[in-house]
Amino acid sequence: MQSRRRWRLGPGPVFAWEWLTGSRRWQLYAGRVLFGMVLLLSIWAVWERFAGRVMDLSVLGQLGTSLYVSYALTQLGLVCLVTPAVTSGAICQEKARGSLLHLLTTDLSDAEIVFGKLLARLVPVGMLLATGVPVLMICGLLGGLDPNAVLGAVAVTAGTALLCCSGALMISVWARKPHGALMGAYFALTMWLLLVPAGEIVALFGLSLMGGPGGQPSWLPVLFLLFEPGARLSLGMPPSWLAPLHPFWMVLAPYSAPGTVTLADQLRFLGLSALGSGVMALVSVRSLRRVYLGQLGRPRKATKYLRLPQFGRRKPEQGLGGRGWLPGPSLDANPVLWREWHRNAPSLPQRILWHIFVITSVVLYLPLIVDAAMPGRPMLSEWLLGVANGFTVTYGLLLLSVSSSTSMSEERARGSLDILMSTPLPTSKIVWGKWWGAYRGVLFLALMPAAVAVLLGVKNLKVLEPTLTIGLILSQGAILTSLGVLLATRIEKQGRAVGLSVAAFGALSFGWPLLVVVMGLGTGPRQRGLEALLLQAPWYGSHRLLDPMVEWTSYRSYGWRYDNAAEILTWGAIWLVLNTMLAALLVARTLSGFNRHLGRMDENPDYAGRATVVLESGPDLPLPQGPTTLAPSAARQT
Template identity: 25%
Template sequence: MTTTARRRRYFALRASYGLIALFVIYAAADATNLVYGGSVAAMSYREAANSASSVFIAFAWLQLVAMMLVTPAMAVGIIATERERRTIEYLFVSDLTNAEIVIGKTLARLLLILKLLLVGLPIVLLLRMMGGIPANLVSASFLIAGSTAVLFTAASVCISVWSPRARDAILRIYLLLGAVFVLPLPLASALPSIARSSVWSDLLQAALHYLVEFNPVITLGRCMTSRSMLGAGVDMAQILWFSAAYVLVSALLAAAAALAVRRVHLREASKGEKSDRNWMSRLAPSRRRPALQRWPMVWKEAFAGGARTRLGVAGFLAAACIVATLVGLTGYQWIALGNASWERKSFLGFLVFMRTFAGIGVLLLLTVRAAGLCTYEKERDTWISLLSTPLSGREVMGGKLLGNLYFARWGLALSAALALFGVTIEPAVVIYVAVDLAVLTLLAVFVSGVGLWYSLNSETTLRAIGLATLTSTVVGGGYLLCCCPIAVSSSAGDESMLVGLAPCMPFLLALPCISEFDAPSGREANSVYGAFVLGIAAYGVASAMLVTTLFARFEQIRGGGDGGESPLKDTSPALPAA
């Protein structure tokens, strides 16, 4: 706790979170003030209370989303990083027990996360001076966010125990959380109309019901149901049961991690290279590796055993559930499709949403994977050996970039498979699907470049992944959370607002297929397609600049030239043949 609390990045994280919270509050207050005349002095007591309640709602959602996104990234590497750096053996030979190691690290990281949660407490207390914010609603929002942080921390530590690398641990925890907290929402509403009544379907519906009931997003949304009587829908007994259930599950996960940490590491260390041939590798179809020819780095990143992403049992099952849900729901909508034109149009809109959701997920996975490609070499003490090779910056960083894009083949295949449902209805969709796949490939190059840049300039995998994910999220659409309230409250025209969508990745992924069945017209078409072309051009230029900068930066680190030929190349004349 002493070493982690003094790191500057955690101070910067808390300061950044506080600034973002103040900015969101300012934007929400500015938008609310326009409804009541645009002046705080002209408001009545009731209007001031309603304005404060609207601002608090925006802050409460920001707080919960921040806890759900930041907590896994901060906690998932506390054991995996020790294993990756080979320092966990020093902890095992000390006088510390397994429980002291795991619980101590968990509590230390949880205190840092709760400090981040307490940043917003003074802001809320100041807002309560305006009235309209009941004390029970404030308590409920902090209990929901705090218990969510506790559960996510314990789950991240448990996943970290079974993960040999921090990069794999982050992929596993986000896939698992997505399968547990996101998938039950559409499945719970669609399953009664899909499955027939049976014992298994009833059990599945009951499980989905409990997952939805204990979902933090659903629980917080119920507290915000009444705007006129904010806080009237808060049932503190239910909130306390929610928090107690989360704390109980967290304790069980922490106990499981403490019991397994030594056994798991010793078992994996004793297996050596045989651990790569697990049951999932045996189930996968055997493939023949291509010969090592002109591109050794591409071969290493795409086909070598150490370059593979190890999802583990939990990650594999979570990914399988996500893919099965996407394909299954789309297939069910396709089977139940009628002949009416509005039904076809509605299905194509549903298909655009599913493909956009899948594309964003693929881009996030690519960002996380790319951010660990160079730091993994540093933490495994192979980075110096890589710098000492005669390979140029173009060959090394280009190979890592192409290897990361090779990992995206499954995401592209999933997007193409979902598009086949639309092609069977409207064959002309294939043209727009081709454009959409090209856009997805371009965005994949960009996020891979961002991840490689932070990986090249960072010392640890967790830091590189955190910075790369934050950058890709903010640039790819997260900026809208701050800009939309200002744009709504300002006098900016519709064309200016549409141009602001140019960097938004969901907009760029969805527009090609939307144009097939709901194409804009008139001045709106000029703005929409202009924003699309501007966004594609901007990402194309940014990707080219990132790739060029990566080549030059690698040579700068090694002390060479501009990323072309390596200074270690053997330029001496060849010996004459005997």
């Protein structure tokens, strides 16, 4: 029997279809314009800092260096945030819609399906990279920019995009839901970016046992090495052998550590990235059909391993009336929240990711809690508090930005949201049930930072600093939760909603601090004022208010103090109020537009009262004339 499959030249029909449909969407061009505007904004911020100075050769050199650093960090950071969100749902969304089975029954080969989807997502990323090169080259006419460094930065960023896209696509082949694929992609990316800082922490910890390198104190801020390759050289230490594997190190080394990285090294990074991307793509091709046919029609097996703590959850043998060992929401008060709390169990890969996150947080916080709880014992250092709070809050909010938007968008894709909207439940209970179901993750990730803040407050007899720190973490989580639910309500496509939610997290965590730092580098009152603006960044605001208490307990022999503590506390209270107001505004927008965007009729109190009379008095009374709710399909037919 002759095979139905035949060889085709070119990218294949899958790429042609994906690119044809994608090129007709306005979001593609809007994203490209937005990417260019962000790059121009970063360049403008650098120019504003040098606008009033005399442009001699030294100042022009500093201007070129600042332009390059701002451009490289902005471009590489956006690529790391956007590419997993764009690619992780490539296969999972086809699984959810059932169209992947149709593709596998055609004469298309597995390679055409995988490489077609991969190329369709790499081409827009390549266009984004080509957007910023002419702008930076024009700025190079002022001097201070090395063309080889610019080309090397583009090569490293392109290699990073290849690895992110191929890795996210491979995870999408094995994952069952886009939610799990996206979380797995960001977890793998985070582990890759933390590889070099983790090695540096281990190295400096060993040096601290010997008194530190070159007589320097052992409490140096090690995470600074992530963005400053020259920090090792300033300590008299050679570059780490892990450094060529880190994209940020390879991009910033031409200016931060001249002579350690050349254009050939950056092109070698691109070649190795292309090789790794090809290997992951081949793994995806070989496993696509086997994995999907194995998952098709087979429900996810329940496992007793790696279960999350039963925070108020009822065991199956307890039924609806049983109680967990911690209080949980009531079924009568809000059935949607009860279902989110008890029945939406995460998959095994998601449980693995959460357990790794919990274990890492416990390892980071355990020495801090021990030092803060024992009187008279000095804290390890200020930077360890920043590392622990920064990692826990930032990575936890990243997971929250994913889960808050997928909680409702997955139900829209499955059609179960239509069933929920056809019930007599009011819209407010549906929205608040989804909101609290996603926001409970914030309460979980804020547990360890709150414990350290409370212990430091008790030790130093302070109340305002711990309260504002905990409030900032909770309010920032409320903003991301409210925005994720709003995007899932307004945007039908799940990948687009998740991508915008993650982009909002990136803007809050990295875009805002980068803009503030670029505009505020220098000395004087301007820098002190801009430092207060940095409190809105989760990785900075989660520990900045506690730093004076850490220094009081550990650095009293050095005589270090903060002279702007009152100003920082005032700004912390201002940010707390603004975050709360913004979160409330987003929830109000969700409630006001939920029925209109999802095709549900507004609740009529007259119908609700007449339906109650029918239930209480019997079938003789007339039924209400008209439905109280309509699913989107019924609303369209009407």
